[in-house]
Amino acid sequence: MSSVKANIPEIGISELPNQVYKKILTNASEYNEQTLNLMIVGESGLGKTTFINTLFQTTLKPKQGAYEREGVDEFSKKSSNKTTSIEIIRCLLEEKNFTLKLNLIDTPGYGDFINNSKAWLPLCDFVDEQYDHFMRQEQQPFRRAKFDLRVHAVIFFIRPTNGTLKPLDVITMRELSKKSNLIPVIAKSDTLNKEELIQFKAKIRKVIEEQNIQIFTPPIFEEENSFAAGDEDAASNNRAAIQHAKQLVESMPFAIIGSEEQYEINGNKVFGRKYPWGLIEVENETHCDFRKLRSLLLRTNLLDLIHSTNDFHYEVYRKTRLQANNEENNTNTNNNNNKGINILPAPVRKMSHNPRFKEEELALKRYFTEQVKVEEQRFRQWEQNIVNERIRLNNDLEEEQNKVKKLEDQIRVLQMKSK
Structure with missing residues (x-):
C-alpha cells in the first residue's frame, strides 16, 4: 500500500513556499x-x-542650552x-x-x-x-x-x-x-x-x-520551524532566537x-x-x-x-x-438620505484638559470682557453726549421761544400805539 502511495505524483502544494x-x-x-x-x-x-x-x-x-537662574x-x-x-x-x-x-x-x-x-x-x-x-x-x-x-x-x-x-x-x-x-x-x-x-x-x-x-x-516560538527541521544550522539559529527573546523579556x-x-x-x-x-x-x-x-x-x-x-x-x-x-x-433610522459609503465622522477632540488651551481660553475671555467693557463705556459716553446735546438743543429752543415771545410783545405794543 505504501509503495502505491509513493508512486502518486505530487499535486504542487509543497511548492507554495517557493511561490511566496x-x-x-x-x-x-x-x-x-x-x-x-x-x-x-x-x-x-x-x-x-x-x-x-x-x-x-x-x-x-540637538541638546537644549543650560537653564539660567530666573526670578x-x-x-x-x-x-x-x-x-x-x-x-x-x-x-x-x-x-x-x-x-x-x-x-x-x-x-x-x-x-x-x-x-x-x-x-x-x-x-x-x-x-x-x-x-x-x-x-x-x-x-x-x-x-x-x-x-x-x-x-x-x-x-x-x-x-x-x-x-x-x-x-x-x-x-x-x-x-x-x-x-x-x-x-x-x-x-x-x-x-x-x-x-x-x-x-x-x-x-x-x-x-x-x-x-x-x-x-x-517579543513573540517566543517554542516549537522549531518545520521548514528548518532538517537543517541543523537553521534549527540552531531558531533556538538562539528563542533564547534571545527570553533574555529580552527577563530584562x-x-x-x-x-x-x-x-x-x-x-x-x-x-x-x-x-x-x-x-x-x-x-x-x-x-x-x-x-x-x-x-x-x-x-x-x-x-x-x-x-x-x-x-x-x-x-x-x-x-x-x-x-x-x-x-x-x-x-439611532437615526428615520433619515434615509445617507446613501453609498458612509464616511466616519471625526471624533470629538478633547483639548479642554490642556493647560495651554485653558490659558488661551481664559486670555480670550479676558480680552472679550475688556472689549465689552470698552464698548459699554463708549456707548455710555455716546448716550451721555446725546443727552447733553438734547439738553443744549432744548435750552436753545427755549431761548428762541423767549425771543419770539418778546418780539410778539413788541409787535403788540406797536399795534396799540398805532391805534
Missing part, C-alpha cells in the same frame, strides 16, 4: 523602505535626547504657558541599501508641573488622532500612497528613584499600553548599584502586574545609559560615561541593557512592533470607531 519566496523577491522594493514611529515619554532631565542620539549614533535632536515672576510667566506638547522629528536612515523612515515623537513638558492632572491625555489623543487619520486615508479611492504616523512603540522613561512608580507614571503607562506598544525603561541606571537596580526592577514589575499594564514582549524594564562621548579602550572606541572610579560602557551588557533595547527596537523585533500596531492596536481602534458609528446610524 518569489513573490517577496518580486516586491522587494516595498520591503526596502519601512517607517518606524517612536514616541518618547518622560520627565525632563532623564536623558531622552541623549538616548535618541545614542540609539542611532548620530545627532538627530519668581519670570519663572511663573514662562511656566504658565508651558504644557505637554508634541514635537515630531523626521529623518531618513540608510544602512546596507535599506532605508528606514524614522519619526521621533517627543513630548516635552510631561510631568514637569506642580499640577500634572491629566497630563497623559494629550499623548493618548495624539495616538487616537493618528489612527483616525490613517483610517480616513483607507476610505479614499486611492489608497496605495498613505501617510502613516501611527505610533509603533512608546518608550516610557522612569526616574531611577529606587522607590516605586509615581501615580502619574502608573496612569500614563496604563492608558498608553491600551493604545500602543509600551516599552518601559529605567533612565540613568548608573545612579543605582546592582542590588538597588534589581530591587527597583522587581518593584516596577510588581506594579505593572498589579495595575494590569500591558507592555510589549524588562530595561536599565539604560546614554552617552554621546566616545572613549578608547584597547584600541577600540566605545560610547560611555567616564567617572573618577571608572568607565561605564553603553553597549556593555554587564553595565546596562542598552544593547538589548536596541535589539528589541531595531535589530530583531522592528517588524513585530509595526505589525502588532497594525494588526492589534489599530484594529481595536477601528473596531471601536465603526461600532460607535453603527450605533449612531441605528
Whole structure:
C-alpha cells in the first residue's frame, strides 16, 4: 500500500513556499523602505535626547542650552504657558541599501508641573488622532500612497528613584499600553548599584502586574520551524532566537545609559560615561541593557512592533470607531438620505484638559470682557453726549421761544400805539 502511495505524483502544494519566496523577491522594493514611529515619554532631565542620539549614533535632536537662574515672576510667566506638547522629528536612515523612515515623537513638558492632572491625555489623543487619520486615508479611492504616523512603540522613561512608580507614571503607562506598544525603561541606571537596580526592577514589575499594564514582549516560538527541521544550522539559529527573546523579556524594564562621548579602550572606541572610579560602557551588557533595547527596537523585533500596531492596536481602534458609528446610524433610522459609503465622522477632540488651551481660553475671555467693557463705556459716553446735546438743543429752543415771545410783545405794543 505504501509503495502505491509513493508512486502518486505530487499535486504542487509543497511548492507554495517557493511561490511566496518569489513573490517577496518580486516586491522587494516595498520591503526596502519601512517607517518606524517612536514616541518618547518622560520627565525632563532623564536623558531622552541623549538616548535618541545614542540609539542611532548620530545627532538627530540637538541638546537644549543650560537653564539660567530666573526670578519668581519670570519663572511663573514662562511656566504658565508651558504644557505637554508634541514635537515630531523626521529623518531618513540608510544602512546596507535599506532605508528606514524614522519619526521621533517627543513630548516635552510631561510631568514637569506642580499640577500634572491629566497630563497623559494629550499623548493618548495624539495616538487616537493618528489612527483616525490613517483610517480616513483607507476610505479614499486611492489608497496605495498613505501617510502613516501611527505610533509603533512608546518608550516610557522612569526616574531611577529606587522607590516605586509615581501615580502619574502608573496612569500614563496604563492608558498608553491600551493604545500602543509600551516599552518601559529605567533612565540613568548608573545612579543605582546592582542590588538597588534589581530591587527597583522587581518593584516596577510588581506594579505593572498589579495595575494590569500591558507592555510589549517579543513573540517566543517554542516549537522549531518545520521548514528548518532538517537543517541543523537553521534549527540552531531558531533556538538562539528563542533564547534571545527570553533574555529580552527577563530584562524588562530595561536599565539604560546614554552617552554621546566616545572613549578608547584597547584600541577600540566605545560610547560611555567616564567617572573618577571608572568607565561605564553603553553597549556593555554587564553595565546596562542598552544593547538589548536596541535589539528589541531595531535589530530583531522592528517588524513585530509595526505589525502588532497594525494588526492589534489599530484594529481595536477601528473596531471601536465603526461600532460607535453603527450605533449612531441605528439611532437615526428615520433619515434615509445617507446613501453609498458612509464616511466616519471625526471624533470629538478633547483639548479642554490642556493647560495651554485653558490659558488661551481664559486670555480670550479676558480680552472679550475688556472689549465689552470698552464698548459699554463708549456707548455710555455716546448716550451721555446725546443727552447733553438734547439738553443744549432744548435750552436753545427755549431761548428762541423767549425771543419770539418778546418780539410778539413788541409787535403788540406797536399795534396799540398805532391805534
